[in-house]
Every structure is written in C-alpha cells, then in structure tokens.
Amino acid sequence: MPETPLTNRPKMHTGVPSSLTTAQRWVLRGVAVADAPCGLWFLEAVAVRTGTTPDEPVDATVEELIARGFLVDTAAGLRLASIALRDDVLRDTPASVRQALREAAAEVLADAGRPAQAARQLLRVLPAVSRSARALATRLAADPAVGPSLAADLLLAAPAPGPADERLAWLVDVADNLYLAGRLDETLRMLHREVAADRYGPRQRAMLLGRLGAYYATQRPSLSLTYLGRALNQELDAAGRSWTLTMLASLAARFGHPDAAELVAAAERAHERSPSPGGGIRLALANASRATATGDLPRAARILREVDAGEPAARTQAIFLRVDRVANQIALGRYVDAATALDGVAGEIDTLGAVAQPLVTVAGLRPAAEHRRAGRGRGAGPPRVGRTRCRPAGAGPGGPARHGRGGAAAPG
Numbered sequence: 238m239p240e241t242p243l244t245n246r247p248k249m250h251t252g253v254p255s256s257l258t259t260a261q262r263w264v265l266r267g268v269a270v271a272d273a274p275c276g277l278w279f280l281e282a283v284a285v286r287t288g289t290t291p292d293e294p295v296d297a298t299v300e301e302l303i304a305r306g307f308l309v310d311t312a313a314g315l316r317l318a319s320i321a322l323r324d325d326v327l328r329d330t331p332a333s334v335r336q337a338l339r340e341a342a343a344e345v346l347a348d349a350g351r352p353a354q355a356a357r358q359l360l361r362v363l364p365a366v367s368r369s370a371r372a373l374a375t376r377l378a379a380d381p382a383v384g385p386s387l388a389a390d391l392l393l394a395a396p397a398p399g400p401a402d403e404r405l406a407w408l409v410d411v412a413d414n415l416y417l418a419g420r421l422d423e424t425l426r427m428l429h430r431e432v433a434a435d436r437y438g439p440r441q442r443a444m445l446l447g448r449l450g451a452y453y454a455t456q457r458p459s460l461s462l463t464y465l466g467r468a469l470n471q472e473l474d475a476a477g478r479s480w481t482l483t484m485l486a487s488l489a490a491r492f493g494h495p496d497a498a499e500l501v502a503a504a505e506r507a508h509e510r511s512p513s514p515g516g517g518i519r520l521a522l523a524n525a526s527r528a529t530a531t532g533d534l535p536r537a538a539r540i541l542r543e544v545d546a547g548e549p550a551a552r553t554q555a556i557f558l559r560v561d562r563v564a565n566q567i568a569l570g571r572y573v574d575a576a577t578a579l580d581g582v583a584g585e586i587d588t589l590g591a592v593a594q595p596l597v598t599v600a601g602l603r604p605a606a607e608h609r610r611a612g613r614g615r616g617a618g619p620p621r622v623g624r625t626r627c628r629p630a631g632a633g634p635g636g637p638a639r640h641g642r643g644g645a646a647a648p649g
Contacts, residue, residue: 253322253329260291260298262329265307265317269326270338272357274314279345286341336362340370347373352380356387363394371395378410381555384587386418405441409448413553416452417590424452443471447481450488455592458492475511482507483519490523493530501527518544518554525561529568538565556582556590 253265267280280295291298299315302308309316317323327335339362346355356377359370366374374395378388392411398404408431415424428449432442450465465485473481486504489497501523508516521544528537541562559582566575586594 253325258292258298260293260295261302261307263289263291264295264298264302265326266330266334266338268308268315268317269323269330270335270342270358273354274311274316276314279342279349280315282345282349283338283341286344287337336365340366343370343373343377347377352377352382353384353387356383356391360387360390360394363391364396366395378414384418385414385416385590386420386587389414389418389420401437401441405437405444409444412448412452416455417553417556417592419591419594421452421455421592425449428452439472440474440477443468443473443477443481446471447477447484451484454488454491458488461488462492462494475507476513479504479507479511479516480513483513483516483523487519487523487526490526490530497523497527515554518558522554522558522561525565529565534565534569538562538569541565553590556586556592 253262257265263284264280267283268275271279277296277299280299283289284291284295299308303310306318307322309318317326330338339358343355343358346352346358355373359366359374359377362370363374374391377383378391380388383391389411392407392414398407408427412424412428415421415427428445431437432445432449435442437445446464446468450461450463450468452461453464454461462485465481465488468481469478469485471477482500482504486497486500488494489500494500501520504516504523505520508520521540525537525540528534528540541558544558559578563575563578563582566572566578
C-alpha cells in the first residue's frame with residue numbers, strides 16, 4: 238500500500254493555540270490529566286462529574302481534534318499528539334481546574350473498577366483535595382488492588398487525623414502498608430519515633446510495641462520477641478492482649494521457640510475470650526508451623542488450606558499464607574503444583590506485598606518448586622529449600638529448610 242502523502246497527514250501540534258474553542262480546550266485537558274490513553278467514556282464521565290456542559294458533543298470535538306493533529310487514536314485509547322503538547326496543555330490549565338479534573342478522574346476510575354489508577358490520580362493533588370476526595374483516598378488505601386506501597390503513599394499524602402485514637406489507627410494503617418511494601422526502614426523509623434514521643438496511653442503504647450515486634454520478625458527474631466514481650470507487659474485490655482498473644486504465639490511457633498506450645502495455648506484462650514482482627518488466622522499459621530515442625534505435613538496442609546485469605550483481616554497475611562502453602566507443597570513433593578502456585582504469587586507480588594519478594598527469589602523456593610520441571614524424578618528426593626547465604630524475610634535460625642523455623646512473619 239502506498240504511503241500517505243505528507244501533505245495529507247494531520248499536522249502535529251506542540252503548543253496550545255488561543256483559537257481553540259472552549260469544548261476543544263476542555264477535551265485536551267481531560268486527555269492530559271488521564272496520564273495514559275483514555276476512552277471516550279472516560280471523557281464523558283469526567284464531564285458529568287465536573288458538571289461541564291460542552292458546547293458540542295464530546296465525540297464530535299474529539300473527531301475535530303484528531304483531524305487537526307492534536308489527538309491520536311490508538312488501540313489503547315486517545316492520547317495527545319506528543320509529550321510536549323501534554324506538558325503545554327497542563328501548564329495552560331489553571332491549578333484549580335487541574336485539581337477538579339483529577340479529583341473527578343479519580344472518582345470515575347474508582348467507579349469503573351480501576352482503583353490503582355484512581356489512587357495515582359489522587360496522589361497528584363493530595364493533600365489539597367475536597368472532603369469527598371479525602372474519603373475516597375481512605376477507601377482506596379484499603380483496597381487490595383491498589384497495592385501496599387501506593388496505599389501507604391496515599392495515606393501519607395493526606396493530612397494525618399488530629400484526635401489521638403484516629404491518629405493511632407491511621408499510623409497503624411500506614412505502618413502495615415509500608416511493611417508489606419518492603420519499605421521496612423521507613424516503618425521502623427516511624428514507629429520508633431512514635432514510641433519515643435509517648436503521646437498515647439499504655440494501651441496505645443502496647444499496640445505500637447506490638448507492631449514493632451511484628452515488623453522486626455522479618456530481620457531480627459530475638460528483637461521481635463523482645464518487643465512483643467514488652468507489649469504484653471503494658472496495661473492491655475482484653476482485645477489488645479488477644480492481638481499481642483496471637484502475634485507472639487505465631488512468631489514463636491515459626492521461630493521454633495521452646496515455649497511455643499504454651500504461648501499458642503495462652504493465645505487460643507485469649508482469642509476465645511476476646512477475638513482480635515486476624516487473630517484466628519495468626520493462630521492457624523502458628524498451628525501449621527507447629528505441625529510442620531513435628532513432621533506432620535498433611536495436618537499443616539489441612540490447616541493452611543482452611544484459612545480464608547479473602548477476608549479483610551487477612552490482607553496483611555495473605556502473601557505469607559500463600560508462600561507457606563507453596564513451601565508445604567514442596568515438602569510434600571507436589572512440585573508441579575508448587576511451581577504453578579509460585580507463578581501466581583510472583584505475578585501478584587506488587588499487590589500482595591513486596592516484603593515477601595526474598596521468599597520467592599533468594600530463598601530458593603523457585604528452584605525447589607521447579608525440581609520436577611527440571612527432569613528430576615521423585616526418587617531423587619525433595620530439594621533442600623532456602624539453603625542460601627541470604628536468609629529470607631522472617632526466617633528463623635535454620636532457614637526455611639528447617640520446618641517451622643522459616644518462612645516469613647506476618648503482622649496484622
């Protein structure tokens with residue numbers, strides 16, 4: 238097919254001519270704030286959200302802008318003709334208009350089931366947003382599809398609550414997401430700063446110390462148990478004691494602590510008296526670790542299989558639960574199933590939690606899971622998992638090859 242003569246091609250623009258109509262200028266701004274190719278539906282929905290009533294239909298305006306070389310229609314959607322043009326359009330857009338467009342875009346994308354894109358829109362304008370946009374940011378931060386790193390950034394960008402109880406809840410949400418995102422240094426610095434400030438009562442101080450213990454489990458098992466022990470010595474209410482004991486029991490069982498059995502029993506009694514969010518999951522992981530430590534792999538498999546990772550309380554533990562299941566499949570010799578499950582974990586690592594990345598790569602789960610794919614027979618015996626110099630997050634003294642003393646430690 239002969240090439241289209243240059244004279245017949247739309248001229249590509251880089252500036253924003255003053256001759257553009259109000260409708261054309263609005264469409265260019267809508268496409269510019271989208272930050273990615275967008276559909277006609279997006280522009281129409283944003284127009285409704287902002288209360289804009291263009292002088293002519295949006296689709297007709299889009300056709301005019303394509304013909305004039307301002308817009309390009311691709312399989313992915315509409316985009317501006319060049320990055321330079323997009324920058325010019327954004328510069329030409331008053332800050333208040335740009336903010337209104339981004340808030341509307343966030344609401345439209347959230348309603349369309351695209352929470353991560355909506356969250357990125359809000360990050361562009363936080364903290365100077367409306368009350369409804371702040372509420373949307375809080376809702377998006379709790380959406381598993383947003384991913385912990387983006388969720389933490391959303392929470393940090395919004396103004397921190399004033400009342401002590403609300404601030405503490407916000408702080409814990411931020412810390413949980415930073416931890417899951419693998420941003421451990423930021424998490425520990427923030428918590429140490431709050432503990433030193435001592436702006437809360439003993440119950441809240443216990444919560445912060447407990448979180449420190451949970452997060453230190455990824456690198457410092459002894460410090461982890463120390464901080465949880467200090468939390469347990471605070472003036473705790475029934476719910477706080479239940480949370481702290483279930484976390485301590487879960488980590489003690491995972492690390493192979495000699496008092497693990499007593500701690501699990503105490504945690505089960507505390508949880509029965511006053512269930513804490515995620516406490517049942519932590520107890521299940523503790524019992525699975527103990528079963529694995531005694532060589533009862535089928536029982537461990539049953540316990541892990543029965544845990545509901547879909548409930549909201551399991552969000553901070555879902556990645557570790559899935560990795561534990563993979564390790565259990567490897568130990569049972571189910572290498573093909575393990576490799577398939579590990580592919581799923583690796584594909585969702587950004588939304589599940591990058592803190593477990595070392596378990597998927599450095600720890601040796603990948604070579605172990607692909608043991609069968611490499612052509613080795615069952616008679617060769619299971620591979621030795623995790624015997625690398627780089628110990629995975631949360632691994633105990635023996636690494637994950639020593640069942641019940643490896644894996645990752647899950648807070649929450």
